Amino acid sequence: MATCEVCGNEYDMAFEVHSQGAVHVFDSFECAITRMAPVCEHCGCRIVGHGAEVDGRWYCCAHCARESGATGIVDREVTAAGSR
Known part of the structure; x- marks a missing residue:
């Protein structure tokens, strides 16, 4: 389980986005868009x-x-x- 950095949801299907040397963890595209x-x-x-x-x-x-x-x-x- 990973925790979304935007909403704090713990989700077994969370994903990572690697960008400009940083790694971000999100539970949805909505949260990824909100942050990035x-x-x-x-x-x-x-x-x-x-x-x-x-x-x-x-x-x-x-x-x-x-x-x-x-x-x-x-x-x-x-x-x-x-x-x-």
Whole structure:
């Protein structure tokens, strides 16, 4: 049994995440996200996907980055034909 470092639950199926030289123990992805996912600098949500980094600041999407003053960032580029 291992103890989740976020909620304190003792769980026989806990897992470890190795990151930047540290080992973290969680009982769920929810707790892992709570502890490890960066937070969007504009809206405050946890960034679970790729996110966008602009000048060392993290955003959940291009919209939030633009709302914070970033320029030249898009979620995706669409051609005239509508394909990527």
